[in-house]
Amino acid sequence: MAKHYGRGIAAVNYPTGMNLGGDPTQALIFCQPTGGFSVKLASTDLGQGLKTVIAQIAAEALGVPFDSVIVDTGDTDSAPHCMGTFASRATHRVGNAVIMAANEARKALLDVAAEEMEAAPEDLVLENGEIYVKGAPERKTNVFNVALAAHFKHGKTISGRGIYLKQKSGLDPETGACDPDSTEAHATTVAEVEVDDETGEVKVLRLASAYEVGRQINPEMVKGQIVSGAVMGMSHALMETVFPYYPALDHHTYSFGEYIIPTALDIPEIESVVLEYPSSNGPYGVKGVGEMTANSPIPAIVNAIYDAVGVWVTDLPVTPEKVLRALEERSLETH
Amino acid sequence: MESITVTFKLNGKTTAVAIEPLESLRTVLREHLHLHATKAGCGQGGCGSCTVLVNDEPVLSCLMLAALADGQEVTTLEGIGTPPHMHPLQTAFFDRFAAQCGYCSPGMIMAAKALLDKNPHPTRAEIAEALAGNLCRCTGYVAILDAIEDVVTQMQEA
Amino acid sequence: MGVKQLGIVGQSVKRRDGIGHVTGQTQYVDDVFYTGMLWLKMVRSPISRGIIHGIDASKAEAFPGVVAVVTAKDVPNNWYTILCLIGVEPNDEPVLAHEEVMYMGEPICAIVAETEAIAAEAAALVKLDIEELPPVLDMEFAISPDAPVIKKWGNNTFMYDGYNHRKLRFGDFEKAIQQADHVIEGDYSLSPIEHAPIETHCCVVKPEPDGRLTVHSNTQALYFTMDNTAIILQVPSQRLHMIGGTVGGGFGGKVDVITEPITCIAAMKTGRPVKWRWTREEEMRKSSTRAGVKMHYTDGVMNDGRIIARKVRSLEDAGAYHRHSPYGVQKHMANLPGPYTIPNVWVDAYCVYTNRQPSSAMRGFGVTEATFAVECQMERIARTIGMDSWEIRLINAYRNGQMRPVRKVVEDATLIETIQAAAELIGYELPAHLKAMSSDDYGGKGGHHG
Incomplete structure (x- = not known):
């Protein structure tokens, strides 16, 4: 019985603007x-x-x-x-x-x-x-x-x-061909975790990310989005569901007593660097950053859990129960 | 039910207000006295956005009957600072971008004030512990902790 | 990097609304009070699926302090299809249910009273006669031939141009997968989650002397909300004056136009200001969630790490009604292959209906889910073929000038640069050949930065 360290990475893109455009x-x-x-x-x-x-x-x-x-x-x-x-x-x-x-x-x-x-x-x-x-x-x-x-x-x-206005793109129903976005922002997150193989608990130790956002209009606010997304992504990966036994409706949450989101006690070390490669169509080269920051932490954490204990838990949220079941299944396979 | 009158010291001023006996302190503050800084986030004691001080202790005003405030001292965010004379915590939250949507900020600041009034030199871990009942969905908490640490540092230097 | 320095752009000036926030002086919708303001509470379905035989609100109507009861017959155009403005059809969601209920918590009638407490007490007195039917909750079951059909158009998926899913077809997946050195599969799923902004939904409507309605709303989209509300009220949009722009957290949860139409109707019916604010329980159990999603990936990979074929089947749980899901699935589809150059791609993305509270937009709508699956799958590939996690991504990363499966040429790509920067940030030394890579190293075209 021990705590295992793991590191995982995830590299992501994110489209700016409504899918297909047409949003003036x-x-x-x-x-x-x-x-x-x-x-x-x-x-x-x-x-x-x-x-x-x-x-x-x-x-x-x-x-x-x-x-x-x-x-x-x-x-x-x-x-x-x-x-x-x-x-x-x-x-x-x-x-x-x-x-x-x-x-x-x-x-x-x-x-x-x-x-x-x-x-x-x-x-x-x-x-x-x-x-x-x-x-x-x-x-x-x-x-x-x-x-x-x-x-x-x-x-x-x-x-x-x-x-x-980005003119609305058509979409070919046979091939899916379309022009979905105005530009794409990018990010890579490295997650470091500690997995307790006795309790199944995952502790995120560190989220370190590089974001490319075109141009920062206000760097502190970009950082605000990055930190915000890191915590929301971690929460999505490990804590949140309104239906703990989805697709069953059992234990449908109704308050913050059962619907767990992070508090100030739960946050990992969060670091970031921001790259600027101005886009061709954003104001001063801007790309959208608001949503993507919550994305890259999720797979980075799941990959780090695999790195730590060698099991894939790819059904979110990765609760201690799911980690323990995956570890048990693996030990049954290997014995 | 018959309405009753409660009298308490609110932000330093004696205040009497007629209430329904089962109304929460939060409802009385927001809907009778129209002090809107105290926010309503869940009404279940789960989010901390309605935190006020009662006799300098942080209290979830959605869970406290207003009748129990009779004879007590109640402090809301309005009572600790208003522009341009903001409380150092308010200034630090502003300087550190610790408020994004702003909805949790009043409760956060009141919880932080309750801590610093008792323990002017808390560690970062002690600050986080004191804020554990206050949820923020926007900031990821780092800027909030940084802001409070700034105030701790200022108080040490002062 | 050579980014041109500007003046005020690029500086971390303080927030314009910051002092208002930290002193509690920012006015949110729940901070709006009018003299004589009434309060609204919703009567909702207690079951997941059923036929409505009767709604008896007589006891509620007679309850002291109740001013009005709003039912389906008070709604001029009782269809709530917010994407009708971008051509999503057919109408599938009533504003207030009257024939059937499709999810637990579906709105049935609204009680408008002098206080919030009276409205809540009276709402509990409404008697509902609903014949319960077995709910469809599992997406695989919903699209199987054995499932009861819950949608009026005859199946349980959204129909895209005559198909029950969105297709993405690029190259020849079937041929390429035969040539792959490895076939690597993975299953990925996400449970529905809640936006959980600290401010719940709230709307205050005040009828004005000139017949207009002032609507205080915490919507993320004022005109969208105004126009959809006007369609439901069957009034010209100019009769509505939307005031908002300050929101206590949204995350995609406040684009559903879910409070404004009913609050307007209550204000019109009573001639008095009305406030409707949601409880936290309503946010959790009745408001839209992020969709539950299930994805299966089948990738063809060569020994050198190149991914030559990718097939994805994805099911997205819209819950009972469209809301924004038909749109979200299209966005999801475009992002399921990931930011990698894969010459042969096959995607089938389904928008599936179940008897669950509707899902809708949430931060990263459709992309979060795809990104999660893609990046776990990339790691699975790396581990399976024994390649380094950084290298598998760098060699497959899309380059400027290459063609994406949606047939848009890549521009503005910097995936490689962020991977390299992340490695540097954590002090991981990439080998020289990976460090030398660039998003502009494909054929020397397409890139505008070097």
Whole structure:
């Protein structure tokens, strides 16, 4: 009777956006009289941080300070259509729509600025809210002045419309041929476990992962997804089921007393590195990261259990009972 | 049933409220007094999102009859800090990205406060133990533990 | 790596909603209260399958504090087929059951009362006369000829273009498997799981003086929810004003449009604001789960580790109704071969109906399950033929410019780079020939990064 150490790996891909596409999102941006920019979205933040990363993308694309961008989400009376937050699509779709809207608003802003400055719009540089003529930085103004002039002197709107749609792909019913995704993110996770052959318990010691996510808009939030997924994946691998005797309905769970998810006491050592290979169609090269982080830990843990004790338990969740039964079956085979 | 009046000290202020005798403290806080920081996650004592302090002890307010709070001291998240004067735990949770969806955060912070009030220098394992009754489905807990450790370090340096 | 540095993009700025979260000032749907607000509780089927002969809500209606009872006849278009907007048909799920029940917990009628406690007490007084039928719970049984047919179209699977499964066919599996040095098989299965966000489903609807409805929702998809609700209510979408965007955890569990239509109907019927919030038990036992899935892999592998043929049969347990499962199975199908270059692939993916609470989207929908099976199968192959776990993946990993079984050319591939980075992270020294590999080492085309 002993505890056995094992290590397992898993390498995965994950598609960005709804399968087959056809899932648009729109954004509107308008400039307030004193140079604030409001981004109107009907998108939802589930906790992943959409409100923040969209403000970053809008500020970057507009060329204005982060704090001058307001992101208004979640009201169908004030914002155009968004398909929703799922399928690792939000940062990719919403981000692209926001960049398109920002480009239009930025162009309108620079047209007014050009008139004010008696310069050609293509000669103007807009950075962090400051506007100057290329090669002549002393000829300058700022978004505040231009916005005021646009409103009260020129009678011009500074606003932008954006949409992103990946055209819906067909699917050949005979072969399955289709274009399922916009891009693919990738990850490899290494799991280290300890399996107790007396109790069947599996303890995950460490989850170390390399994620490739195109481009990180906010690295701490990417890390937030990675840690989140590591724990949810571990939980999926070892703990969770609403039907412990699936497909039977017996012992159907009804509370967190029977439906076990990890607590702060259950978390392994979690490490990660993030690679950036910008995608061709994501905003600044983004790929979706929200869902995939919960995927790679699962097979990595199951493979580590095999490495530790030499049995395949491939019916999730890998409960102590299943581990013990598999060990018993193997010992019967070998004797 | 006849309604009854309970009187307790809530976030430092004496508060009297008429309640149904079987109402939970959580219901009274959220639905009579409209202090919404205390969250309702399960009503079964399983998630910890309704954690408040009663006489400085962490209590699952969904399982405690409000009538039993009579004469006691109750502290909710609203009572420990509001912007711009946040409690160091609130600041640390913000700085460390320890709140994602935010639904477990009030209960987590109250559980952490109860720990630090008693034991200002806990180890990481002691922090995890103190939070074991508070579930978070978003963060994977690492950022939460990091945030609380930051506060412990600040208190040691202070 | 040569990624262009940007300004604010790439910086870990703090969350815009962070201070609201840590001070408890963020407003979630359950934090919305209106004067005169009513509460809703659902009467649900106590059995898994049966014929409804009678619903007697008279005692509940007479219960002091009850304001209204909502049954199927109050629902203008009593079909709940949320993917009808992307062409999934036929309608198969009533908003409120009235002829038959298909799973334990299926909604039958709603009690609307002055308090949540009264609504719950009155709900227990509704008398249901349901003739119980044997439930179909096992997917293999469901698709066998012996199973009772539980779906009206005549079998227990979703029909894809006339087939009872989705097909993926690439190369010639049957020929290739004959030529393989090893045939390696594996079974993989997952039990249904719950999203378990800490915030349960909640909806508050307020009728406005102009006849519109303000709908506070924690849906993950506001317009999708608005349009589906409007179809059920048979009103123009413009009568609905959806407010949301702040969700206490979703994980795919809040895209089912499951609270809004009934809460709207209750508000329209009573002319008062109504709140419906789900209990944790309802989340566990009535809300959609991740599907149970069973997969069987048959791989043809050469002595040098190349996988030349892969066949997968997968059954996905949709539970009683479509919800998002017909979509999820298609996504699953596309991902079952995995991120590897395999010239001969055969996949059959079935969306199977059983008398279980419906399954639907969850984080990684269709892909999580495929990835689990693929990566365990890769390890099984490595162990069977005596090859290193890293090498088996690196030699088979898809490269930019190669053709995937769905007949899309690989682009943006970095599987190899993440494998190499993970090895480095844990201090594992890969042999030189594996270190030299790259996602761009196939024919020098397709890649945009080198």
